[in-house]
Amino acid sequence: MTAQANLSSDKKSPPAILEWMKENLFTPWYNAVITVALAALIFVVLRALFRWALYEAKWEVVLVNLRLFAVGPYPEEAFWRIWVALGLVGALAGLSWGAWGGRNWAPSVVAGVLGAIVLVLPASPNVKWPLIGVLAAFILTHVASMGRSRLQRPLVWGWVLSFFVILVLLKGLGGSQVLADVPTSKWGGLLLTVLLALIAIVASFPLGVLLALGRRSELPVVKLFSILYIETVRGVPLVTVLWASAIILPLFFPKGVRVDNLIRAMVGMTLFSAAYLAENVRGGLQGVPRGQYEAAYALGLNYYQAMRHIILPQALRAVIPAIVGQFIGLFKDTTLVAIVGLLELLGIALSVIAQPEFIGLQREVFIFIAAIYWVFTYAMSYSSRRLEARLGVGTR
Amino acid sequence: MKRFTISLFTLFVALLLITACAQNQATPTTAPTEQTGAVTEQPAPTPVPAQQEQPAAEGSLLEVVKQRGKLICGANANLPGFGYLDQEGNYAGFDIDFCRALAAAIFDDPDAVEFRPLTAKERFTAVQTGEVDVLIRNTTWTLTRDASVGMDFGVVTFYDGQGIMVRKADNITKLEDLQGAAICVTTGTTTELNLADQMRARGIEYTPVVFETADNTFGAYEEGRCDAVTTDKSGLVSRKSLLKDPEAHVILDATLSKEPLGPAVLQGDPIWHDVVMWTVFATIQAEEFGITSENVDDFLNSEDPGIRRFLGLEGELGESLGLTNDFAYRVIKNVGNYGEIYDRNLGPGTPFELPRGLNDLWTRGGLLYSPPFR
Numbered sequence: 001m002t003a004q005a006n007l008s009s010d011k012k013s014p015p016a017i018l019e020w021m022k023e024n025l026f027t028p029w030y031n032a033v034i035t036v037a038l039a040a041l042i043f044v045v046l047r048a049l050f051r052w053a054l055y056e057a058k059w060e061v062v063l064v065n066l067r068l069f070a071v072g073p074y075p076e077e078a079f080w081r082i083w084v085a086l087g088l089v090g091a092l093a094g095l096s097w098g099a100w101g102g103r104n105w106a107p108s109v110v111a112g113v114l115g116a117i118v119l120v121l122p123a124s125p126n127v128k129w130p131l132i133g134v135l136a137a138f139i140l141t142h143v144a145s146m147g148r149s150r151l152q153r154p155l156v157w158g159w160v161l162s163f164f165v166i167l168v169l170l171k172g173l174g175g176s177q178v179l180a181d182v183p184t185s186k187w188g189g190l191l192l193t194v195l196l197a198l199i200a201i202v203a204s205f206p207l208g209v210l211l212a213l214g215r216r217s218e219l220p221v222v223k224l225f226s227i228l229y230i231e232t233v234r235g236v237p238l239v240t241v242l243w244a245s246a247i248i249l250p251l252f253f254p255k256g257v258r259v260d261n262l263i264r265a266m267v268g269m270t271l272f273s274a275a276y277l278a279e280n281v282r283g284g285l286q287g288v289p290r291g292q293y294e295a296a297y298a299l300g301l302n303y304y305q306a307m308r309h310i311i312l313p314q315a316l317r318a319v320i321p322a323i324v325g326q327f328i329g330l331f332k333d334t335t336l337v338a339i340v341g342l343l344e345l346l347g348i349a350l351s352v353i354a355q356p357e358f359i360g361l362q363r364e365v366f367i368f369i370a371a372i373y374w375v376f377t378y379a380m381s382y383s384s385r386r387l388e389a390r391l392g393v394g395t396r
Numbered sequence: 397m398k399r400f401t402i403s404l405f406t407l408f409v410a411l412l413l414i415t416a417c418a419q420n421q422a423t424p425t426t427a428p429t430e431q432t433g434a435v436t437e438q439p440a441p442t443p444v445p446a447q448q449e450q451p452a453a454e455g456s457l458l459e460v461v462k463q464r465g466k467l468i469c470g471a472n473a474n475l476p477g478f479g480y481l482d483q484e485g486n487y488a489g490f491d492i493d494f495c496r497a498l499a500a501a502i503f504d505d506p507d508a509v510e511f512r513p514l515t516a517k518e519r520f521t522a523v524q525t526g527e528v529d530v531l532i533r534n535t536t537w538t539l540t541r542d543a544s545v546g547m548d549f550g551v552v553t554f555y556d557g558q559g560i561m562v563r564k565a566d567n568i569t570k571l572e573d574l575q576g577a578a579i580c581v582t583t584g585t586t587t588e589l590n591l592a593d594q595m596r597a598r599g600i601e602y603t604p605v606v607f608e609t610a611d612n613t614f615g616a617y618e619e620g621r622c623d624a625v626t627t628d629k630s631g632l633v634s635r636k637s638l639l640k641d642p643e644a645h646v647i648l649d650a651t652l653s654k655e656p657l658g659p660a661v662l663q664g665d666p667i668w669h670d671v672v673m674w675t676v677f678a679t680i681q682a683e684e685f686g687i688t689s690e691n692v693d694d695f696l697n698s699e700d701p702g703i704r705r706f707l708g709l710e711g712e713l714g715e716s717l718g719l720t721n722d723f724a725y726r727v728i729k730n731v732g733n734y735g736e737i738y739d740r741n742l743g744p745g746t747p748f749e750l751p752r753g754l755n756d757l758w759t760r761g762g763l764l765y766s767p768p769f770r
Contacts, residue, residue, distance in 0.1 A: 073485035354480035
């Protein structure tokens with residue numbers, strides 16, 4: 001035993017990775033067989049995949065249609081409005097990072113590197129310069145606000161306000177010259193996907209919290225209504241809700257009243273998501289010990305104050321993972337609106353593969369949009385993990 | 397359920413307030429409709445009663461469209477050759493061009509049209525609720541749709557029919573040879589039903605291999621999972637050219653079903669219906685006259701009374717439709733005649749290279765026949 005140890009140390013002990021592999025991958029003989037077989041399988045699959053991706057796939061279909069994937073048929077002369085909206089988001093993100101993130105240069109450095117990459121890329125100047133502008137807005141505001149935690153409260157309101165400003169910016173105002181109206185039938189691609197998800201998330205959150213509180217309320221009517229609503233909506237698939245909002249609902253409108261089908265879909269998704277969110281929040285509410293309620297009331301707080309300052313902060317913090325999981329699901333569920341004729345990312349993908357010059361290239365297109373969905377959902381789950389760590393979920 | 401509906405509506409209203417800014421802009425488009433769409437906007441529940449009283453001229457959708465300043469056309473956004481978004485984000489395709497022709501006839505501007513992408517299932521509701529003015533979305537004209545669904549058809553822009561493609565090596569020449577064969581078909585379409593009808597009528601046993609999308613259907617056929625594949629002939633031709641070895645496959649002569657595709661409008665608005673029909677006829681008649689978007693101005697000097705009437709130089713044909721007399725000229729000048737529309741989207745030079753077949757002028761053995769312009 002000691003001789004063996006000496007021997008291996010004489011031979012300049014093998015790198016840790018080999019040791020680890022030997023222990024975990026090859027130790028009993030059957031594990032070695034499985035390892036080899038699986039490695040061969042992975043190799044074959046990956047090789048085929050890479051060969052296809054590098055030599056056979058016609059990525060041209062994605063490259064020439066980037067505009068469609070990004071914004072769909074949104075009119076070109078109104079692109080500047082999207083850039084302004086992005087700039088606004090960039091500035092707010094910079095401010096927030098500065099206000100919450102403390103003295104940390106990393107985000108600005110990353111943004112700067114990204115900007116440099118964009119500068120070098122052979123992108124068209126119509127995309128390149130606005131993109132650099134957005135990154136510059138981020139860096140400037142980030143540097144300016146670094147460590148100023150006083151900004152936190154105004155920023156929350158800033159985000160809320162920006163949501164509406166951006167909507168008006170993208171939609172335009174009927175009758176105005178500068179902000180000509182862009183009909184929602186011209187919204188599409190990633191823009192529409194993000195908007196749908198964002199609006200559903202923003203609108204369903206307060207609704208869901210209210211429903212959760214309503215379900216635990218002692219007022220019988222409120223309670224009954226909340227239970228009925230939650231259970232009915234949860235008993236129906238989202239496809240059905242969208243279907244009903246697209247096809248059945250218009251038949252009940254009084255004559256002449258026409259509600260945009262995008263708004264109908266948004267309302268459908270929001271109402272649907274609110275019911276699930278309510279149940280998640282209720283889980284959190286139930287997790288708050290009774291003593292907390294009693295203590296809050298003993299302090300003389302009324303219902304609103306108790307909820308606002310004592311109960312909800314604890315309840316919501318506990319259910320962040322569940323809520324983020326639901327929002328990730330919601331983001332992916334936006335694909336369902338393709339069946340009611342909205343050209344969100346999947347709808348655009350279906351339209352792109354119908355372009356005569358690209359028939360039969362559905363694989364490339366679908367892989368591309370799958371990658372987009374992955375980036376977005378991963379970013380969401382990453383930021384939720386950061387948020388959890390910050391709030392100390394599960395550690396206190 | 398009733399409670400649910402009520403609560404849904406309550407919350408709906410609440411949410412409309414939340415999304416107020418977005419909703420604000422939805423109203424301008426609806427405003428003109430509210431004033432004038434008295435008769436045509438009737439949001440009747442699904443099967444519209446067959447007899448509706450004739451609207452007065454001012455109640456017609458034509459007036460609504462004119463006031464709105466643009467046409468709203470229900471379209472398909474993902475059918476190769478017929479409707480899709482091009483790389484600049486504009487709609488293009490065979491059906492799309494007829495929407496543009498209609499806009500040209502009314503406004504002299506082929507771009508005065510807003511396209512509303514529709515799925516197969518919501519298309520008729522969209523017409524019934526007045527969400528779209530006209531449905532030009534590869535819709536087959538059938539009795540049910542004309543009668544109980546409450547549409548009005550009347551003119552065919554594309555004669556399609558269901559066909560079957562097989563491998564040459566299999567020596568299949570007629571449907572009877574498919575005894576015991578596996579046939580790939582897309583589910584949920586009339587294609588599947590037509591196949592079943594035809595095979596049952598002939599007493600042929602077969603195994604349907606069903607897929608969700610056309611891509612999967614043809615992929616499976618190419619991999620050899622079935623002996624034959626069936627869909628509309630226009631689709632077969634375009635798909636055949638994409639197979640690895642197109643020459644190894646053959647489309648049988650047999651036609652399993654008739655699929656006349658044409659524009660549909662809401663039943664009970666003859667004025668609007670006439671406008672849609674005669675716009676299509678204008679493209680057909682122009683091809684018969686040999687008038688194209690390029691040479692149409694030369695014809696303005698023509699002595700032929702038929703052509704002079706057609707182009708609105710004589711008579712009041714257009715005005716009797718509620719349009720201008722030169723509506724045919726506008727259509728041809730802006731969009732082109734039927735042959736030009738066909739060639740641009742489906743003909744030689746496109747990946748489809750569909751032969752005209754039935755979609756040729758009656759003078760050349762096809763079915764396109766415009767009633768006289770007089």
